[in-house]
Amino acid sequence: MTTLRTPGPTLGVVGGGQLGRMLAEAAAPLGVEVVVLDPTPDCPAAPVARDQIVADFDDEAGIRELAARADVLTFEIELADQDVLERVSEDSGTPVHPKPATLETIHDKLVQKRELEAAGVPVPPFREVEDADDIREAIDDYGAPVMLKARTGGYDGRGNVPVESKDEAEEALESVAGPAMVEAFVEFEREVSVIAVEGYDETAAFPIGENVHVDEILRETIVPARSSDAVAERAREVAEDVLEVMDGRGVYGIELFETTDGEILLNEIAPRPHNSGHWTIEGAHSSQFEQHVRAVLGWPLAATDLRSSTVMTNLLGDVEENQKAALRGVEKIHETPAAHLHWYGKREARPLRKMGHVTVCARDDETDVEDLLETARGLEESVTFTAE
Known part of the structure; x- marks a missing residue:
């Protein structure tokens, strides 16, 4: 285990978006400095990080500079x-967590599903797609609709195309525009996620959250999930199996389907803090961001217990076209004692872009999660992003 000291080491983070910003916020109280690498000057993480290197995410010279200034590298x-991360780590001696090999697995959804299936992790039926006939055959075998997915590059619903009939196969494949796979459509009761942590010699997991998506974009996370204890325990077991497949320390966002039969199937994995774990900042005894800092540095993990029932709602760009961002109407949030605003500091609002989030926590054990959800939705509706 890494020797602990305060002031502590420097963490180099590839990426300086909102996740990098919240990582830096969590690292500071631990005495850990953060340097981020991001191609956008004055990126969201810049105001709270020690420094920013302006470079592309695959810029080898920039990553070498980051490694020279850091004790450990990670990515958001x-x-x-x-x-590039592998070469730089080998040459500089600066470790990377999670390991680049895990990133390679995650980059290709087909590779990811094959490795997980081989390890016994339950996944929906899937297959590789080379042409439209493969989609039509999947519809014959799985029934319609099926979900066509870009193997690389997709996030926030991008690259995911539901195919309702064989007649749509050709057009759907053209819209993905690259290597693809197809999955059986899962009839689910709800979508849930587990934020799991691989530490130096221990693992941990936060209570499962229930996720509400609209147009494939996460809108809300409800904790605890409105699932049975048996389903929650099964979700945690699957998350532990996923950690066995992943290589390297850190936080993993593990998205799951709870089927109508009460089974758990893996959807996707993010080898980093995840949007569905933002509730942990106020709702748990430690945040996913603190846990990621601790884990990648090889420090002991903190408690992941729930402080109180919590609802997180995303604040998305409510604009029709790109424009300068100004968050307005926040008075209602500030007037609500158990509400917490997180503004990501993005300079430009875009349609459905994640601009911030609001967390609402129960103030006592009698608070109903449905009441929290109603409050969170009302607060989300009270704000808007308009031009300065």
Whole structure:
């Protein structure tokens, strides 16, 4: 285990978006400094990080500079280049967590599903797609609709195309525009996720959250999930099996389907803190961001217990076209004692872009999660992003 000291080491983060920002916020109280690498000058993480290196996520010279200034490297975006990270780590001696090999697995959804299936992790039926006939055959075998997915590059619903009939196969494949796979459509009761942590010699997991998506974009996370104890325990077991497949320390966002039969199937994995874990900042005894800092540095993990029932709602760009961002109407949030606003500091609002989030926590054990959800939705509706 890494020797602990305060002031502590420097963590180099590839990516300086909102996840990098919240990582830096969590690292500071631990005495850990953060340097981020991001191509956008004055990126969201810049105001709270020690410094920013302005470079592309796969810029080898920039990553070498980051490694020279850091004790450990990590990443908050999957656009980081695993080959570059591997070379830089070997040459500099600066470790990377999670390991670049895990990033390589995650980059290709087909590779990811094959490795997980081989390890016994329950996944929906899937197959590789080379042409439209493969989609039509999947519809014959799985029934319609099926979900066509880009193997690389998709996030927030991008690259996921439901195919309702064989007649749509050709057009759907053209819209993906690259290597693809197809999955059976899962009839689910709800979508849930587990934020799991691989530490130096221990693992941990936060209570499962229930996720509400609209147009494939996460809108709300409800904790605890409105699932049975048996389903929650099964979700945690699957998350532990996933950690066995992943290589390297850190936080993993593990998205799951709870089927109508009460089974758990894996959807996707993010080898980093995840949007569905933002509730942990106020709702748990430690946040996913603190846990990621602790894990990648090889420090002991903190408690992941739930403080109180919690609902997180995303604040998305409510604009029709790109424009300068100004968050307005926050008075209602500030007037609500158990509400917490997180503004990501993005300079530009875009349609459905994640601009921030609001967390609402129960103030006592009598608070009903449905009441929290109603409050969170009302607060989300009270704000808007308009031009300065």
